[in-house]
Amino acid sequence: KKVCHVKPNDNTDISVGGDNVNNDNIISKVIDSQYFEEPTEVPTDEPTDLLENEENSGSENDVDDGICCADGTCKDLDDYLTQCENKLNGVEFIKDSEDNLKIIKITTSTASVEIYRFGATLTSWIVDGEERIFLSKKAVLDGTGPIRGGIPLVFPQFKADLTEDLPFHGFARISNWRLGAIDATSEDRKEISFILTNDEVNEEYLKIWPHQFELVYTVTLDGKSLKTNMKITNTGDDKFLFNTLLHTYYNVKDLTKAGVYGLLGNTYIDTTPEGNYERKVEDRERVPIVKETDYIYVDVNQNLFKAQTGFENDINIEKYTFQDVIIYNPWIAKSRTLEDLGEEGYPHMLCVEVGRVSQPIELEAGSVYEGGQTITVE
Numbered sequence: 399k400k401v402c403h404v405k406p407n408d409n410t411d412i413s414v415g416g417d418n419v420n421n422d423n424i425i426s427k428v429i430d431s432q433y434f435e436e437p438t439e440v441p442t443d444e445p446t447d448l449l450e451n452e453e454n455s456g457s458e459n460d461v462d463d464g465i466c467c468a469d470g471t472c473k474d475l476d477d478y479l480t481q482c483e484n485k486l487n488g489v490e491f492i493k494d495s496e497d498n499l500k501i502i503k504i505t506t507s508t509a510s511v512e513i514y515r516f517g518a519t520l521t522s523w524i525v526d527g528e529e530r531i532f533l534s535k536k537a538v539l540d541g542t543g544p545i546r547g548g549i550p551l552v553f554p555q556f557k558a559d560l561t562e563d564l565p566f567h568g569f570a571r572i573s574n575w576r577l578g579a580i581d582a583t584s585e586d587r588k589e590i591s592f593i594l595t596n597d598e599v600n601e602e603y604l605k606i607w608p609h610q611f612e613l614v615y616t617v618t619l620d621g622k623s624l625k626t627n628m629k630i631t632n633t634g635d636d637k638f639l640f641n642t643l644l645h646t647y648y649n650v651k652d653l654t655k656a657g658v659y660g661l662l663g664n665t666y667i668d669t670t671p672e673g674n675y676e677r678k679v680e681d682r683e684r685v686p687i688v689k690e691t692d693y694i695y696v697d698v699n700q701n702l703f704k705a706q707t708g709f710e711n712d713i714n715i716e717k718y719t720f721q722d723v724i725i726y727n728p729w730i731a732k733s734r735t736l737e738d739l740g741e742e743g744y745p746h747m748l749c750v751e752v753g754r755v756s757q758p759i760e761l762e763a764g765s766v767y768e769g770g771q772t773i774t775v776e
């Protein structure tokens with residue numbers, strides 16, 4: 399078995415933070431996060447495979463933010479790449495011309511994903527030979543701007559909702575994340591996590607949003623399912639406000655057959671120019687994509703959705719903790735204004751995004767907020 403794992407870093411209190419939480423909300427969040435928590439199995443018969451355990455912490459080999467490698471020593475990232483590269487079954491490290499880690503490709507017996515270190519943006523999810531995630535042909539992939547397509551991670555703000563002075567949709571999608579843990583022990587199920595803290599973020603942003611935080615983004619490939627989990631910890635001494643979103647772009651084979659099920663009866667804000675931020679109630683069982691669509695469904699209690707993208711098999715989307723859902727397609731006029739998409743791009747994409755954007759989440763010092771989605775090809 400080959401497992402690389404980051405060392406546990408602190409004694410952070412695992413409580414669940416929340417926005418305007420009442421007791422019911424707290425309970426459901428705790429249940430949700432417990433239910434979806436999938437702790438990495440520690441192979442007790444092979445103790446040196448995995449050093450993320452209590453006994454090891456505090457030993458001489460401990461390196462802050464270090465990575466414990468399969469050979470039983472803690473390494474920094476560069477050593478980690480040297481040590482673990484080619485040792486992890488189904489994990490490929492793709493480097494740029496300057497030998498910096500650029501993309502990680504993970505392959506299981508049924509599926510594969512590609513994730514850029516920049517923004518921890520997942521740009522490909524191939525299941526049974528079919529690409530289910532959209533990546534614009536014009537996407538900027540050199541780290542100079544957000545990637546158009548994939549699953550950009552929105553944090554700490556949605557659009558410019560906290561302040562115009564921070565980047566649109568926040569800085570997480572344009573920051574270089576650290577590698578966290580990789581579990582490549584099984585053929586069918588593999589997991590990788592990425593970490594972003596205030597230490598990795600451009601200090602100019604922190605002058606505007608002066609908070610200490612840790613994001614752990616975990617991607618789990620399991621058969622025909624892909625789980626993306628965002629865990630946000632307030633590591634500072636003061637509470638902060640944030641929004642977050644998994645801005646998933648699905649690959650569309652035939653837009654005339656595209657639609658989303660599961661939103662009937664929910665209130666949404668129509669943020670298209672035509673909709674003018676009007677609040678409406680969804681009266682369609684299936685929302686088709688036939689014009690510019692940019693709807694924010696607010697406080698959606700229902701957790702199961704279905705995205706039709708013109709492929710033979712639909713995609714089931716199951717969200718947890720997150721209360722809001724966005725459906726987005728820029729259509730013709732807006733696409734023309736998006737240089738990295740272009741008019742030819744919009745027929746091939748449909749965003750179904752889960753997160754919390756309709757109001758800020760307040761996170762107390764030491765608290766954790768965790769939410770995500772599991773998407774499954776039927």
Ligand SMILES: O=P(O)(O)OC[C@H]1O[C@H](O)[C@H](O)[C@@H](O)[C@@H]1O
Nearest residue numbers: 544566567669692724726749751
């Ligand atoms: O172009 P971006 O900055 O990536 O934003 C893309 C889109 O994100 C979300 O879906 C918002 O609801 C849209 O209003 C926005 O246009």
